[in-house]
Amino acid sequence: xxxxxxxxxxxxxxxxxxxxxxxxxxxxxxxxxxxxxxxxxxxxxxxxxxxxxxxxxxxxxxxxxxxxxxxxxxxxxxxxxxxxxxxxxxxxxxxxxxxxxxxxxxxxxxxxxxxxxxxxxxxxxxxxxxxxxxxxxxxxxxxxxxxxxxxxxxxxxxxxxxxxxxxxxxxxxxxxxxxxxxxxxxxxxxxxxxxxxxxxxxxxxxxxxxxxxxxxxxxxxxx
Amino acid sequence: xxxxxxxxxxxxxxxxxxxxxxxxxxxxxxxxxxxxxxxxxxxxxxxxxxxxxxxxxxxxxxxxxxxxxxxxxxxxxxxxxxxxxxxxxxxxxxxxxxxxxxxxxxxxxxxxxxxxxxxxxxxxxxxxxxxxxxxxxxxxxxxxxxxxxxxxxxxxxxxxxxxxxxxxxxxxxxxxxxxxxxxxxxxxxxxxxxxxxxxxxxxxxxxxxxxxxxxxxxxxxxxxxxxxxxxxxxxxxxxxxxxxxxxxxxxxxxxxxxxxxxxxxxxxxxxxxxxxxxxxxxxxxxxxxxxxxxxxxxxxxxxxxxxxxxxxxxxxxxxxxxxxxxxxxxxxxxxxxxxxxxxxxxxxxxxxxxxxxxxxxxxxxxxxxxxxxxxxxxxxxxxxxxxxxxxxxxxxxxxxxxxxxxxxxxxxxxxxxxxxxxxxxxxxxxxxxxxxxxxxxxxxxxxxx
Numbered sequence: 001x002x003x004x005x006x007x008x009x010x011x012x013x014x015x016x017x018x019x020x021x022x023x024x025x026x027x028x029x030x031x032x033x034x035x036x037x038x039x040x041x042x043x044x045x046x047x048x049x050x051x052x053x054x055x056x057x058x059x060x061x062x063x064x065x066x067x068x069x070x071x072x073x074x075x076x077x078x079x080x081x082x083x084x085x086x087x088x089x090x091x092x093x094x095x096x097x098x099x100x101x102x103x104x105x106x107x108x109x110x111x112x113x114x115x116x117x118x119x120x121x122x123x124x125x126x127x128x129x130x131x132x133x134x135x136x137x138x139x140x141x142x143x144x145x146x147x148x149x150x151x152x153x154x155x156x157x158x159x160x161x162x163x164x165x166x167x168x169x170x171x172x173x174x175x176x177x178x179x180x181x182x183x184x185x186x187x188x189x190x191x192x193x194x195x196x197x198x199x200x201x202x203x204x205x206x207x208x209x210x211x212x213x214x215x216x217x218x219x220x221x222x223x
Numbered sequence: 224x225x226x227x228x229x230x231x232x233x234x235x236x237x238x239x240x241x242x243x244x245x246x247x248x249x250x251x252x253x254x255x256x257x258x259x260x261x262x263x264x265x266x267x268x269x270x271x272x273x274x275x276x277x278x279x280x281x282x283x284x285x286x287x288x289x290x291x292x293x294x295x296x297x298x299x300x301x302x303x304x305x306x307x308x309x310x311x312x313x314x315x316x317x318x319x320x321x322x323x324x325x326x327x328x329x330x331x332x333x334x335x336x337x338x339x340x341x342x343x344x345x346x347x348x349x350x351x352x353x354x355x356x357x358x359x360x361x362x363x364x365x366x367x368x369x370x371x372x373x374x375x376x377x378x379x380x381x382x383x384x385x386x387x388x389x390x391x392x393x394x395x396x397x398x399x400x401x402x403x404x405x406x407x408x409x410x411x412x413x414x415x416x417x418x419x420x421x422x423x424x425x426x427x428x429x430x431x432x433x434x435x436x437x438x439x440x441x442x443x444x445x446x447x448x449x450x451x452x453x454x455x456x457x458x459x460x461x462x463x464x465x466x467x468x469x470x471x472x473x474x475x476x477x478x479x480x481x482x483x484x485x486x487x488x489x490x491x492x493x494x495x496x497x498x499x500x501x502x503x504x505x506x507x508x509x510x511x512x513x514x515x516x517x518x519x520x521x522x523x524x525x526x527x528x529x530x531x532x533x534x535x536x537x538x539x540x541x542x543x544x545x546x547x548x549x550x551x552x553x554x555x556x557x558x559x560x561x562x563x564x565x566x567x568x569x570x571x572x573x574x575x576x577x578x579x580x581x582x583x584x585x586x587x588x589x590x591x592x593x594x595x596x597x598x599x600x601x602x603x604x605x606x607x608x609x610x611x612x613x614x615x616x617x618x619x620x621x622x623x624x625x626x627x628x629x630x631x632x633x634x635x636x637x638x639x640x641x642x643x644x645x646x647x648x649x650x651x652x653x654x655x656x657x658x659x660x661x662x663x664x665x666x667x668x669x670x671x672x
Contacts, residue, residue, distance in 0.1 A: 081506065082513045083522070083565060101502060153537060179538055183510070183569055184503070186576040186637070192541035 001025070001115055004044040006035040006061065007077070008054050012100075016048065019104040020111070032056035036064045044072055045115050048107075051078035051089065059092040066093050073114040077102075086182060105215040109168040116164060127162040129219055132201070132208055134162050143201055143208075153178060154197040157190075161209065161219040170216035190216075232399030233392060240388025247384045251377040259370055266366060267329070270347050273304055274359050281351055289357075293317060303361050305344065311354035322346060322358045332360070343367065402431045406438065418446055448516060455512045459505075462635075466504060470497035507636040514643040519563045523648075525670045526562045528601055529554040529592045535571040536590055543575070547584035550575075554592040558599045561670040562648045570644040573637045574603040574663050582607025586660070598650070599669045604662040615654040641665070 003020060005028045007013040017026045027044070029035050032053045039047060047065075051058035062074055076094035078085065089097045096110050125136040131144040139155055141148045150158065156178040160169050171190045175181050194217055198209050210218045227233050273296075280292040293306050307322035309315055323332060325348040334342040346360035405423055412420040421442060422435035477490025513519070536552035543550040560567075571590070578588045586607045593600040610618060619642040641663070642652040650667035 081509060082518070083563075084518055087522075179534075181565060181568055181572075183506075183565075185572040187539065187542050187572070187579055189538050189542045192545045195545070196541055 001045045004047040007050045032061045047074045109170045112167040129165040166221040233396035236392035236395040305360045307358040309356040451515045466501045527557045529557045549587045551589045558592045558594040559670045560667045578605045599667045601665040604657045606660040609661045
């Protein structure tokens with residue numbers, strides 16, 4: 001994947017580059033004007049945009065891209081962590097919003113999810129991974145041809161995994177996308193829900209969900 | 224004087240006085256002119272009547288009768304008129320006080336005899352059918368006296384008004400200045416650093432008192448924000464030191480310990496864990512200060528806390544079950560408050576986190592909502608060991624943890640955040656005895672539909 005990284009702090013930029021370089025191609029620019037110019041080439045799959053840039057606000061860069069009809073998915077990075085900041089960032093057109101400091105695994109997972117979103121403008125209502133299938137309308141899950149009865153939240157969790165097959169889905173992503181909460185509760189509520197989902201999916205067969213220690217979960221593509 | 228004029232209070236009072244003076248002057252002059260016009264008209268009317276009477280005598284009996292009548296009139300007690308009669312050639316037939324022969328109509332005359340007061344008179348001359356001229360005059364001294372008295376009264380009234388106005392201006396101006404100075408002196412004291420200073424409020428409840436009360440409310444709010452900021456700085460200064468010290472220790476141990484991969488990894492993992500702890504603490508501090516700053520109020524909307532409680536119970540159910548405890552959600556009727564959904568959810572999750580952290584396995588945790596006419600209540604109760612009465616107030620403060628060894632984890636900010644969120648919604652957190660166990664009650668004002 002080709003990623004445009006807009007970040008003025010060199011150390012942060014180097015860390016992100018070294019973290020992403022294994023699986024992606026990174027082009028790094030350090031100011032808003034360059035960012036606007038670079039994105040016009042249209043060669044990028046995802047942009048990582050710092051909100052606080054030396055010349056113009058990250059939101060203004062986003063604005064400029066959108067008015068130039070550059071429809072690149074944008075992950076906004078920010079040191080501003082209040083609810084109001086997050087809301088203004090998302091309302092400003094960012095596809096995702098990550099507050100510094102973040103874990104590299106979190107960034108990788110979010111970028112992977114963003115890229116998948118960009119490929120399909122019109123999200124499908126049917127997903128199939130291995131012998132698992134999920135329908136949004138009606139909400140139905142089948143494994144190896146047999147219906148699996150899930151609680152509403154278990155269904156939502158599986159949906160998150162099936163949208164990103166073979167990719168890590170972090171606990172924060174589950175919390176935000178399933179429950180709409182953007183803070184970390186002290187109690188690990190995701191794990192308990194996932195273990196129930198797992199038990200229902202496994203039902204004698206193999207476990208389609210893989211635990212990524214300290215990160216989150218991943219749906220096996222070969223499940 | 225310029226100083227005086229720069230004061231709005233004095234300008235206002237002075238302007239008002241000037242306006243009053245102009246009004247008094249205008250009214251006085253109008254009264255004066257109306258009164259004198261009336262007096263003069265009556266005066267002229269009386270002379271005309273006298274002339275008409277005399278003419279009638281002349282018409283009835285000719286000159287002799289007229290002379291007779293003149294003599295009679297002149298000796299009437301209290302007669303105010305003087306007479307003169309001239310014949311056709313202008314010779315005086317009968318004359319008093321040397322009235323001049325004049326052409327018919329109104330005229331005025333004055334006589335300045337040495338040793339006597341100035342005599343002024345107004346007369347009417349009438350040409351009689353026989354060619355004689357009859358002049359009837361009356362003394363106008365009294366009229367001029369009346370006029371002078373009227374003008375004098377007007378002048379005195381005007382001067383009194385000016386005097387009262389000036390005194391009022393000074394009094395009113397001083398009063399305004401004094402009232403305003405209590406406000407500006409408070410502001411100056413605050414600028415000088417005494418943040419506790421407040422505008423003194425009088426018992427009258429007038430505009431100044433109301434303005435003072437608003438200012439005091441504003442100062443209280445600013446005081447809270449300043450206190451909030453001070454608290455955050457001191458929290459960062461003091462309570463981040465411990466986890467940072469641990470982080471530093473972990474890194475140091477890694478550097479100075481055996482230079483092999485497994486212990487180095489171990490040290491790095493500990494360091495990562497500690498840095499996450501620092502971040503969690505930092506985030507909690509910022510979150511509390513964000514909530515206390517009250518910016519969330521812009522996003523408030525009617526929110527059903529019963530629905531939220533059910534969602535949170537569904538969210539926590541499996542985790543609480545896995546921990547060997549039981550979660551019961553007993554709420555049915557919807558309870559609507561004005562609030563921020565995410566903050567209210569965080570408040571509930573913090574209370575559940577707390578109940579999980581501080582109770583043994585087998586505990587039953589109950590979450591419920593209630594509503595009466597005055598307020599909404601969210602209650603999280605557990606059947607755990609509870610908290611001694613003496614500590615119940617204390618545990619909602621920052622960084623208060625009852626486990627002295629701090630082995631249970633948590634950064635000691637959970638209940639403080641709950642308390643801050645409740646306060647941001649105009650409510651409060653009350654810790655009660657659940658007999659047995661602990662009962663956290665959030666009282667919130669209900670949303671007015």
